[in-house]
Amino acid sequence: MQEIEIGLHWVAVSLYALSSVLLAAGLIFQRERLVRLGVRVAAFGFIFHSAALGVRWIEAGHGPYLRRYEVYSSTVWVLVGAYLLAVWRRPALGPLGALVMPVAFLLIGMGVMSSPEIRALPPTFRNFWLPVHIIFAKLAFGGCLIGTGLGGIYLLKKRAGAYAPVYARLPELEVLDELSYRTIAFGFIALGVMIVAGAIWANSAWGRYWGWDPVETWSLISWVVYGIYLHLRRMHGWRGAKAAWFTVVALLLLVFALFGLGVVYPGSEHSPYLSG
Amino acid sequence: MGSVLDFLGSARLALTLVLLLTGFLLAVAVTGREALASPWFAGVLIAFTVNVAVCTARRAARLLREDGRQGVTPAPAVAADPRRDKLLATAVPVLAGQGYRVALQPNEVVAEKHRFARWGPVLLHFGFLVVLAGVSASVALRTEGHFRVVEGQPFASPAGQYLAFKRGVRAANPPRFTVYLDKVRVSKYTEGAVVAGELLFLEEGRPLHQATVETGRPAAYRSLTFHKEIFGYAVGVILRDSGGKIYPLRVGLETVVYPGGEKYAGRLQVPGTPYRMKVEFFPTLGGTPKAPRIASYEPRDPAVFVKIEERHGDRNVTVYEGVLRLGQSAKTQGYEARFDHYRQWLGMTVVSDPGRPVIWAGSALVVSGLFLTYLVFPRRVRVSVAANGAFTVKGWAPRFGPLIAEEVERLRQEIKRQTKLEVYDARD
Numbered sequence: 001m002q003e004i005e006i007g008l009h010w011v012a013v014s015l016y017a018l019s020s021v022l023l024a025a026g027l028i029f030q031r032e033r034l035v036r037l038g039v040r041v042a043a044f045g046f047i048f049h050s051a052a053l054g055v056r057w058i059e060a061g062h063g064p065y066l067r068r069y070e071v072y073s074s075t076v077w078v079l080v081g082a083y084l085l086a087v088w089r090r091p092a093l094g095p096l097g098a099l100v101m102p103v104a105f106l107l108i109g110m111g112v113m114s115s116p117e118i119r120a121l122p123p124t125f126r127n128f129w130l131p132v133h134i135i136f137a138k139l140a141f142g143g144c145l146i147g148t149g150l151g152g153i154y155l156l157k158k159r160a161g162a163y164a165p166v167y168a169r170l171p172e173l174e175v176l177d178e179l180s181y182r183t184i185a186f187g188f189i190a191l192g193v194m195i196v197a198g199a200i201w202a203n204s205a206w207g208r209y210w211g212w213d214p215v216e217t218w219s220l221i222s223w224v225v226y227g228i229y230l231h232l233r234r235m236h237g238w239r240g241a242k243a244a245w246f247t248v249v250a251l252l253l254l255v256f257a258l259f260g261l262g263v264v265y266p267g268s269e270h271s272p273y274l275s276g
Numbered sequence: 277m278g279s280v281l282d283f284l285g286s287a288r289l290a291l292t293l294v295l296l297l298t299g300f301l302l303a304v305a306v307t308g309r310e311a312l313a314s315p316w317f318a319g320v321l322i323a324f325t326v327n328v329a330v331c332t333a334r335r336a337a338r339l340l341r342e343d344g345r346q347g348v349t350p351a352p353a354v355a356a357d358p359r360r361d362k363l364l365a366t367a368v369p370v371l372a373g374q375g376y377r378v379a380l381q382p383n384e385v386v387a388e389k390h391r392f393a394r395w396g397p398v399l400l401h402f403g404f405l406v407v408l409a410g411v412s413a414s415v416a417l418r419t420e421g422h423f424r425v426v427e428g429q430p431f432a433s434p435a436g437q438y439l440a441f442k443r444g445v446r447a448a449n450p451p452r453f454t455v456y457l458d459k460v461r462v463s464k465y466t467e468g469a470v471v472a473g474e475l476l477f478l479e480e481g482r483p484l485h486q487a488t489v490e491t492g493r494p495a496a497y498r499s500l501t502f503h504k505e506i507f508g509y510a511v512g513v514i515l516r517d518s519g520g521k522i523y524p525l526r527v528g529l530e531t532v533v534y535p536g537g538e539k540y541a542g543r544l545q546v547p548g549t550p551y552r553m554k555v556e557f558f559p560t561l562g563g564t565p566k567a568p569r570i571a572s573y574e575p576r577d578p579a580v581f582v583k584i585e586e587r588h589g590d591r592n593v594t595v596y597e598g599v600l601r602l603g604q605s606a607k608t609q610g611y612e613a614r615f616d617h618y619r620q621w622l623g624m625t626v627v628s629d630p631g632r633p634v635i636w637a638g639s640a641l642v643v644s645g646l647f648l649t650y651l652v653f654p655r656r657v658r659v660s661v662a663a664n665g666a667f668t669v670k671g672w673a674p675r676f677g678p679l680i681a682e683e684v685e686r687l688r689q690e691i692k693r694q695t696k697l698e699v700y701d702a703r704d
Contacts, residue, residue: 204492207625
């Protein structure tokens with residue numbers, strides 16, 4: 001059974017890699033056909049990826065949220081799912097994949113290269129609030145990455161001008177800017193729910209809702225930084241390129257908080273989740 | 277006074293304070309929690325609280341004033357026109373079908389959606405204040421105690437061995453309770469073992485409340501929560517000396533977790549004798565009598581390894597060393613040792629934290645406020661009829677940005693489709 005699951009994962013990795021190349025080529029060479037093909041390949045990869053995670057879930061007897069292999073894979077699943085949903089709602093957003101799919105490919109690649117060993121769920125993980133915490137962490141990452149991607153598309157369109165064929169079909173600059181803002185606002189809310197659900201879970205598990213664990217502290221920092229972004233936009237009129245660059249910096253911080261801390265703080269309470 | 281309030285509730289001050297708080301958080305992440313003890317941190321936090329409170333109060337007052345007045349400025353009165361009114365009436369069901377609250381005015385249709393969401397930022401900021409109040413209460417009043425209770429025995433605080441702390445120092449008045457551990461259930465003994473304890477809370481010797489505690493699922497009693505932290509074994513060994521005197525001994529064993537397994541061991545000075553006893557417990561005995569080991573963590577064939585030593589000057593002389601299965605006894609130098617029973621115990625944390633429910637309530641307000649502020653957009657649409665009989669649709673939504681144009685276009689198409697009349701669009 002595990003061979004099937006690993007095989008399905010590798011098919012998804014390959015298709016995501018191909019999708020990344022097609023979408024990047026479509027954007028660089030201004031070929032809309034390549035962008036459309038890239039989106040289809042990503043959707044095809046998503047089907048294999050869903051099957052892989054389904055098999056893994058049945059095999060492990062718990063959701064895919066333990067250790068790097070499962071955590072990265074399930075995060076990428078949410079990310080690609082959110083991207084495909086965005087393209088389904090607004091087909092013109094296809095080029096966004098040129099930024100989203102390489103991240104998806106790299107993350108799932110790193111996950112699949114780590115140990116696929118199945119671990120039993122630690123007793124502290126058997127709690128209603130843990131899945132809530134995890135689902136919202138993934139939604140937060142998906143929202144913030146797609147929001148940053150929209151900001152990136154904004155910057156590219158602004159630089160290329162309105163006449164480049166691929167960009168011409170994209171929404172207007174101000175609409176892209178607004179979509180980026182709203183998607184990041186969604187990510188910010190999800191990040192907030194993640195922090196609250198994590199606090200409730202920690203309270204059930206250890207009798208304290210906040211322990212200044214490095215993951216907790218960095219998550220709070222990321223949340224506050226995204227809060228500053230939203231505040232700057234609403235109250236201080238930040239728009240356009242300035243706001244788009246801010247999202248890039250904030251995303252780096254979030255990536256560090258969600259994925260980089262396992263390397264820096266190996267003894268964290270989140271070790272079962274972060275370890276390879 | 278007004279300018280002071282303007283400053284205290286200003287967005288610029290909020291931004292400055294949030295940047296300073298971010299700096300403190302970064303200091304915590306890099307150097308540890310010492311940064312939180314700084315009076316500067318307390319000062320910034322107090323200033324932030326004042327800023328949020330003033331800002332919230334002013335926003336709420338403004339919204340209440342707005343709600344007190346008519347929400348929509350009526351269009352200038354025009355002469356009655358039955359044909360125009362009939363046309364406008366056709367747009368009403370179209371807008372109502374899109375979830376708008378519609379008011380048919382003399383010369384226009386005014387439709388509003390999600391007006392309540394204007395309260396989102398107030399709710400969000402009020403939620404922050406509630407969370408801060410809860411955190412303050414928690415910091416000032418939270419008490420945390422630690423104790424162990426053996427299966428089949430009661431534990432009464434503070435008479436038992438019980439350590440309670442408030443703000444990092446021993447609590448003067450720790451929470452009082454009496455709990456009886458009726459049974460410990462272990463669902464499986466491999467990796468990821470789930471250990472649950474059936475608790476009875478007693479008052480004046482009578483059981484008043486029954487609850488189950490397990491890892492990640494605390495038991496609640498009155499304002500206290502009981503969290504299962506660790507579990508282990510206690511073994512009963514009966515020692516009888518040559519004169520027939522019986523020493524019923526119970527040794528609480530420490531659970532030592534090491535990579536790949538656990539070990540249960542403890543030691544005891546036999547009262548009134550020069551003997552010291554070391555005990556190691558094996559839920560299921562494996563290995564050899566000389567080198568016993570745990571074959572399984574499930575207690576199917578429990579045994580203890582007992583070592584009795586006698587003090588001779590500055591050295592210990594081993595009197596007895598061997599493995600005893602449950603009910604088995606061994607004789608040595610006039611003493612008889614018998615492995616009589618074993619029990620499981622739970623190490624628990626008891627928490628009294630009046631700030632906790634306040635923080636949960638504040639968090640719910642913050643999340644609701646965020647939802648209303650960033651995902652629900654109050655919007656208003658005005659539909660009027662031009663001289664040539666065509667509809668004009670105008671949209672207004674301060675937080676909806678350029679997307680209101682898309683909404684107006686969608687409504688325009690919908691009105692056109694349903695009324696089969698020409699529609700123009702315009703933006704406020």
